[in-house]
Amino acid sequence: MERVEVAVVGGGPAGATAAERAAAHGAETVLFEQGVPREDREELGPDSTDAAGMLDYWIDIMDFEFEEIPDEVVLRELEGTEFIGPNSAVELTTTGMDASYPRFGYTFHRARMDDWLYERATDAGADLRVGTGVSDLETDLRSESPKGPTHTLTLSNGDQLEAQYVVLADGPQRRITLGALDQFTPPGRSITDQLSPPEANHIAYQEYREFPPELFEEFEDTLKFWWGYMPGETAYPWVFPNDGTVARVGLTMPIGMRLEDVDNPDAYALLDPEDDQLPSGSEYITRLLELEYGDEYDIEEDIPIVEDRGKSTGTETYPISSTRPIDSPVGANIAVAGGAMGTTSAFHEGGYHVAVRTGKIAGRLAATDSLENYNDVWKRAIGDEVLRNVSFADIVKAYEPDDWDWAFDTVSDMQGGSSDNALLNRTYSAGIGATKILGAYKKRKFNYRNGKYVQFSEDDYMY
Ligand SMILES: Cc1cc2nc3c(=O)[nH]c(=O)nc-3n(C[C@H](O)[C@H](O)[C@H](O)COP(=O)(O)OP(=O)(O)OC[C@H]3O[C@@H](n4cnc5c(N)ncnc54)[C@H](O)[C@@H]3O)c2cc1C
Structure with missing residues (x-):
């Protein structure tokens, strides 16, 4: 051998x-x-x-x-990056981290x-x-x-x-x-x-789409995320600019979630009252593009899928841990x-x-x-x-659309009108919302300190 x-x-x-x-x-x-x-x-x-x-x-x-x-x-x-809530939005121009x-x-x-x-x-x-x-x-x-x-x-x-x-x-x-x-x-x-x-992963789906140049220009150096638009823990669509005027439009969602599991389907912009089940990944993407750009553009004609990219004809699906x-x-x-x-x-x-x-x-x-x-x-x-x-995943686990609006409004207040600053240092003027976000974050970090974020530790193995 x-x-x-x-x-x-x-x-x-x-x-x-x-x-x-x-x-x-x-x-x-x-x-x-x-x-x-x-x-x-x-x-x-x-x-x-x-x-x-x-x-x-x-x-x-x-x-x-x-x-x-x-x-x-x-x-x-x-x-x-831009985070868009149902009735709010916040832009960040720094990760707030030291980086080369x-x-x-x-x-x-x-x-x-x-x-x-x-x-x-x-x-x-x-x-x-x-x-x-x-x-x-x-x-x-x-x-x-x-x-x-x-x-x-x-x-x-x-x-x-x-x-x-x-x-x-x-x-x-x-x-x-x-x-x-x-x-x-x-x-x-x-x-x-x-x-x-199925328990430990989400499923992700994305499409490569060619955008009209004037539309692409609006986000050519920005990642866009929509939070509170679709149901499920850490479920959200995104647009990431690529080369030329191509962007990846994708989403992530829990595996096996059903419409019956959603408490308030009316609150989600990407659900339709006519739905009898949760939309597929591609349906979600079409709805997002319609919602954002449908007034001015014919989505399939003006923002088409680029078929020579991705895993298969401009689309790809893969689990995310x-x-x-x-x-x-x-x-x-x-x-x-x-x-x-x-x-x-x-x-x-x-x-x-x-x-x-x-x-x-x-x-x-x-x-x-x-x-x-x-x-x-x-x-x-x-x-x-x-x-x-x-720690962040824990905090937002149960967020509903309203909570995202509240969080993004709070973060905007923390920025004091400017998007170029380190968020966590600006809680004073932003009041109770900021204190709540910071407090929840610190508490989660404390609970997971010293490697307690590990869900199966070395000592748990038997040899
Ligand atoms: C749609 C989507 C968007 C994402 N966006 C981002 C992002 O923007 N930024 C970011 O940092 N991360 C992102 N991620 C996450 C990132 O892709 C993963 O965290 C990363 O790929 C993990 O790398 P890995 O090497 O552990 O696993 P993988 O990249 O999954 O590689 C595992 C490899 O193992 C091979 N394999 C599996 N089983 C076997 C076997 N039995 N024998 C031989 N080979 C095998 C597979 O074919 C695969 O090539 C995204 C993921 C997805 C799905």
């Missing part, structure tokens, strides 16, 4: 960076990516579905210098960015096997290897391979992660129960990275940066026989970001 030092399952940003770091530190490394066809890539590659927005400080979290990212990856530099990148952020070509990570991994000496999936993983805890437990991976072509260390980076569907981790979970507390995709992270069973020589471990924010869905960082850490530690430090090291690297994200 073939034997390697480090095997990586899944080749998204977490897997590709894990493979690069492991190989760069001298380990014989192989990465398996099942391979997904896309309109914007000639050969099979990673899934690469993403609205592909990157905020300024996320580049630092990725531990990249902005200058090293190839020019063709960046589609549009951003100056800010001088602008608010940028949108990028996800497939090109992923391809660049592949180039780096290949250059470092990793063996990337695209088109070969992993169908099973079994761990031998009592292996005779001096480095402890080893793993047998069964591949989609029927071959088997033995690895000393495994980095699981199979994304939010966690096809291999769930079973692999359940080898070590106590009865009644399986990872499959806690991270089961919307849960809290888990620790990895490092005692079994396994690290879980990126979306598979639940690092993607349930609040704003940003996850590329934390996938890259956790992948880098996992690869380096596996290659240097120090994987036992993984859970501590990833918390030091991205713990603050996770803490912010899980």
Whole structure:
């Protein structure tokens, strides 16, 4: 049987960076990516579905210098973001975070960015096997290897391979992660129960649309989010400007939600009194575009779908992890990275940066026989970001349309008419609303302090 030092399952940003770091530190490394066809890539590659927005400080979290990212990856530099509530709106022109990148952020070509990570991994000496999936993983805890437990991976072509260390980076569907981790979970507390995709994930849908130039100009350097327009916890549509006059128009929503579950359907602008079920993703997008631009434009004619982009004819669907992270069973020589471990924010869905960082850490530690430090090291690297994200997700969990208006009005007051300032320092003049938002945020952060945001800790595994 073939034997390697480090095997990586899944080749998204977490897997590709894990493979690069492991190989760069001298380990014989192989990465398996099942391979997904896309309109914007000639050969099979990673899934690469993403609205592909990157905020300024996320580049630092990725531990990249902005200058090293190839020019063709960046589609549009951003100056800010606009949050639109049913009867309110607020614009932010700063993330309020220290960052080396001088602008608010940028949108990028996800497939090109992923391809660049592949180039780096290949250059470092990793063996990337695209088109070969992993169908099973079994761990031998009592292996005779001096480095402890080893793993047998069964591949989609029927071959088997033995690895000393495994980095699981199979994304939010966690096809291999769930079973692999359940080898070590106590009865009644399986990872499959806690991270089961329909419970732990949202579904995202997006379309690439060509906008008339005069309309595109209105948001060419701005991310737009509509909150309180569709029902469901952290369910919202967005528009992200790309190259030319193309924008990604997308949304995220809970999986399996039904109209019967919505308390006040009349409050949501994207629901129709005639609905007998919740709209599909594409119906939601059409309704959003009609609502915003339908007075002046014929949506299908003037803002058409760009069919040679995305996964299939200008559209794509993919799950997003919307849960809290888990620790990895490092005692079994396994690290879980990126979306598979639940690092993607349930609040704003940003996850590329934390996938890259956790992948880098996992690869380096596996290659240097120090994987036992993984859970501590990833918390030091991205713990603050996770803490912010899980705290915000908690606060807005039960927000109804009116609450979004209240929050955005409060944030506008906190800005005192100017959009260029750090919000949390301006609570005094904004009164009771601001104090309430800040108080709720501080309380959640306190409750999740010292890594308590982890929903399955290292001590919970049984070896
Ligand atoms: C529509 C949408 C919009 C988003 N917008 C943003 C955004 O604007 N900014 C941001 O930062 N994040 C965004 N995200 C989140 C971001 O895409 C994820 O957090 C990120 O992709 C996670 O990276 P990953 O490497 O962990 O997983 P993935 O990117 O999902 O990669 C996992 C890979 O593993 C492969 N795989 C799975 N199972 C197997 C197997 N058994 N064998 C071999 N290969 C396997 C898959 O094909 C896939 O290529 C968005 C996500 C979606 C869906």
